[in-house]
Amino acid sequence: MLELEARAEPSRLMSCLSPLLAVALMLAGGLLVFSALGKDPGEGFRVFFLNPIKDLYGISELLLKATPLMLCAIGLAIGFRANIWNIGAEGQFMLGAVAATGIALHFDASDGALLLPAMVVAGALGGAAWAAIPALLRTRFNANEILVSLMLVYVAQLFVSWLVFGPWMDPDGFNFPQTRMFGDAALLPALLDGTRLHLGFALAITVLVAGHAFMNRSHAGFRMRVAGQAPDAARYAGFSAARTVWTGLLLGGAAAGLAGMAEVAGPMGQLTDKVGSGYGFAAIIVAFVGRLNAFGIFLASLLMALLYIGGEQAQQYLNLPSSISMVFQGMLLFFLLGADVLINYRLRLRRRAG
Amino acid sequence: MDADLFTSMLFATVVAGTPLIITALGLLVSEKAGVLNLGAEGMMAMGAVAAFAATHHSGAPLLGVLAGMGAGMAMALLFGVLTLTLMANQVAAGLALAIFGVGLAAFVGKPYEAIALQAVPPIRIPFIADLPLVGEALYNQQALVYFSWALFWAVLWFLHRSRAGLVLRAVGESPASAHAIGYPVIRIRYLAVLFGGAMAGIGGAFLSVFYTPMWAEGMVAGRGWIALALVVFATWRPLRVVVGAYLFGGVMITQLFIQGSGLQIDFPSQLLSSLPYWATIVVLVAISRNAGAIRLNSPMSLGKPYRPDA
Secondary structure, three states: OOOEEEEOOOHHHHHHHHHHHHHHHHHHHHHHHHHHHHOOOOHHHHHHHHHOOOOOHHHHHHHHHHHHHHHHHHHHHHHHHHOOHHHHHHHHHHHHHHHHHEEEEOOOOOOOOOHHHHHHHHHHHHHHHHHHHHHHHHHOOOOOHOOOOOOOOHHHHHHHHOOOOOHOOOOOOOOOOEOOOOHHHHHHOEEEOOOOOOOHHHHHHHHHHHHHHHHOOOOOHHHHHHHHHHHHHHOOOOOHHHHHHHHHHHHHHHHHHHHHHHHHHHOOOOOOOOOOHHHHHHHHHHHHHHHOOHHHHHHHHHHHHHHHHHHHHHHHHHOOOOOHHHHHHHHHHHHHHOHHHHHHEEEEEEEOOO | HHHHHHHHHHHEEEEEEHHHHHHHHHHHHHHOOOOOHHHHHHHHHHHHHHHHHHHHHHOHHHHHHHHHHHHHHHHHHHHHHHHOOOOOOHHHHHHHHHHHHHHHHHHHHHHHOOOOOOOOEEEEEHHHHHHHOOOHHHHHOOHHHHHHHHHHHHHHHHHHHHHHHHHHHHHHHHHHHHHHOOOOHHHHHHHHHHHHHHHHHHHHHHHHHOOOOOOOOOOOOHHHHHHHHHHHOOOOOOHHHHHHHHHHHHHHHHHHHHHOOOOOOOOHHHHHHHHHHHHHHHHHHHOOOOHHHHHHHHOOOOOOOOOOOO
């Protein structure tokens, strides 16, 4: 029978291979799902995974979708490495969007070149401010950051819907829950003509590189890694546990807030009550599948973006609910967590005695 | 406050607290065995949609509850395989279960949106339901409300009066010692996790079949997470879980009554609706600031994987 046998030390090779194994298992699982739903698996595969990237426009849409995912995920990864479980990126994303929208609406008449930078700063600060609540409650009162940050997602969603149904509602919007469209000066310029891909993508890549440098090249990043891998060593070395919590949550919140800003100033062009759309939760999967490192997160965010767009295609061409994306995303994370057992253990075939 | 209003608010509070009690007591048992399952939201969502579908097709709410229970257990089994057999990180696997369960529920529930079920009539307990003020509120209730009370007594008895409960707690406090004495740690943890899943499934079933007899994406609305917070709030004691659940029920219902009362107060309904979530945060802070009490009461091995040396 098959048995697990502990390895002397964790396998680096398996740690890289396990995401690939998880992707392969997810694709196999996907074929099964399509057949179970009575669809031709080949056709399903083509619509879901190949159609979205068959031309340049498709690829630009993929990068557009990946932008908020990689932003949120790199911020989360910094915290996750230190065992700071911020799972409220969805709420921080929304508050970043709200703060940026506030600037855009208040300086509506302005066409100054400073408007966009101000929105970027506001977005990051908005997200960080929302993440500061769990950070404060964790460091000051020992309250679990998982539950607090998660509760604040629901609060943020209700706050956004109050704004767009109330004070910020577009007076000429036929009572739709949305703000006015932003002026041109408040919109991120397109990177490629004829596509929706905007400057936010370049911003996301910059943040990825900065996140990589922070995690691997800075002393603060080193302290965070030690705190995560060997809490006792961190305490012994005198690294402040409170500072680790604050850094992890504030950076995660700021990155998620930036993503929210890039969403309202990018493809949406306004704030609506649908601004959340689950990027903050999907980013948790991206961070894990990307092995909490910048390059991995880049690849994982492309894959997750593909799953999002594939879901939309499946809705359009296969008549399946678009929430099939979430099923695939969940499967991916499950398979990854399962495959990760091979990092610390090897499979061994052992004959039963007798 | 007039008597009728008191009775109807008490009635609604009990109803709102019930899914929290059922789910949180299940989570409490699995946490007592040392397993932290953050996937409650996903298990409740799957329980809700499975119960709705089964009730819709069969017309029998009891079958619905069983289906919800089964769905919750299936999700818990997935979690168990990952964390107990494959020793995955419990926090990560729990988050995965929450995300996956909510997504899968949205996916399989699509065809059931915009269908309403027939409301299930309450069960009236003779004589005591005629008590003034509280009779109608407490003893003319849904079957699952009575179930939640029975569950409370059962869990209390099991954990603190039965031998099996003692073993379960030993597994949660010190799996290595329990293993050394010869108890099957992993099997006991599986059973505890499955029990947690079953209860979360029933909690979800209560929402979609009894509370608001319909299915809508996102209808669990964070109750799985609130149930998790309740267990911490209760410092792993069943009685405090019940008290806490009714407190939350009270907060939810008060804000609904204020919104529905037509009182001319100038406060936006969305912000009122966020009250239960703020309340969760406030009680979490109030209880957690006493770090010693949490450390003393939480099962020692909570969240830590254990693998017996063969």
